Amino acid sequence: MLKRIDLTRDFQKHKKEYMEAIEAVCQETAYSGGRFADQFDREFADFCKVPYAAGVNNGTSALHCAMMALGIGAGDEVIVPANTYIATAWGVTYTGAVPVFVDCTADTWEIDPDKIEEKITDKTRAIIGVHLYGQPFEFRKVKEIADRHGLYVVEDCAQAHGAGYEGKAVGGLGELGCFSFYPGKNLYAFGEGGSVTCHKKEYYDVITTIKNQGCQVRYYHDLTGYNYRLEGLQGAVLSVSLKYLPGWTKRRREIGRRYIREIANPLLTMQVHPENTDPVFHLFVITVEDPEYFVPYMERKGMECHRHYPVPCHLQKAYKHLGYKKGDCPNAEYLADHCVTLPLFPEMTDEEAGWVIEACNDYRA
Structure with missing residues (x-):
């Protein structure tokens, strides 16, 4: 896995x-x-x-x-x-x-x-x-x-x-x-x-x-x-780790940009990265209409995916007293319901990144 x-x-x-x-x-x-x-x-x-x-x-x-x-x-x-x-x-x-x-x-x-x-x-x-x-x-x-x-x-x-x-x-x-x-x-x-x-x-x-x-x-x-x-x-x-962070960041960017280039499945939507920014791909998050099916699909393909974050802050029970309701932040609510995080870390091999890309492109709702 x-x-x-x-x-x-x-x-x-x-x-x-x-x-x-x-x-x-x-x-x-x-x-x-x-x-x-x-x-x-x-x-x-x-x-x-x-x-x-x-x-x-x-x-x-x-x-x-x-x-x-x-x-x-x-x-x-x-x-x-x-x-x-x-x-x-x-x-x-x-x-x-x-x-x-x-x-x-x-x-x-x-x-x-x-x-x-x-x-x-x-x-x-x-x-x-x-x-x-x-x-x-x-x-x-x-x-x-x-x-x-x-x-x-x-x-x-x-x-x-x-x-x-x-x-x-x-x-x-x-x-x-x-x-x-x-x-x-x-x-x-x-x-x-x-x-x-x-x-x-x-x-x-x-x-x-x-x-x-x-x-x-x-x-x-x-x-x-x-x-x-x-x-x-x-x-x-x-x-110790700080010495290696520039290399880790370089590798994260390589994998993240490869995902952006090569994942072409229209069922998956990726985060937009404006040209005036240089992201470091801590997480590579996509949205899909049916994450409850996509996550086990990826698991069957031998890849672990996570959900970040399934409840937006304004709808957390801890902040119920502030009076927010569903519909107040519709974009955040959509992401909470539909986002999935793909595998990405600096030590991943090119072959493993290829597995993720292939599985994403093969996915059908």
Whole structure:
């Protein structure tokens, strides 16, 4: 069975380096924060072409920290795409603010700039755009709207490590960039991890204080903080993986672009990738009218496929109190009902990619 993603191949290939990195941390017992986590922060900031990167314990915490760094809290509203993983909205909710969901476009599946302004009120403080599946959202248009209304733009880059927008790296476009290193991401830890990137030292200082129990000096707590530190073991592992990320990204793009060229079945619709973007194909998602038949069909062909995400954010039970109903975000709802994720990961062989293409082209409703 060809897995949708197979992490064992990377581990086996680079096992010696990973184990040496882990042993180095253990020799120093630098487990919580420390020099290995700090070293990765510097390396990741360089990768994202920003002055600052603050490692945290996961991508959800990264979003929470970003909201707190901007001073967002109770009584505020933040625009969030309905078509995203729920963690994008959690970062807002944890501060006491309210996520206001906006539909995605029918082609790129990213937040629809044309639907944002109608949701802006005098309580709105920020817009979160998600570079979903590794495809950058239309940042320029979103930023123009934000500037007209005096709002912050925050990037959710959890699926877009190394992606580009108009020649610039994601994570350095908005006020803050939020990354996840959850296993399966384009850059991943051996457990959990995340990072917040930014250009302003004032944000970096707040986030490094918040994530460390509200401390800058040990035992002296300047504000209400959280235990959101990046573990030393994860920092060391991520430093190893970061060396290989450009090669992994190159391979993802090769496979993704081959899928775009060679999957020609009119029953399958693919995400649109505008020319001013350089996606990294974290996930290769298609839509099909009958995913309940397509997924087992692919399984019979020896290929694992997944469903991302079967319930859009605005219809999740956790947000029932906000009063959204079916039909409020029709494009996001269509995707939730019809999307399927095909196998794609850097270690896939050309032959395996060919199997996926052949199976997709042979599919009949």
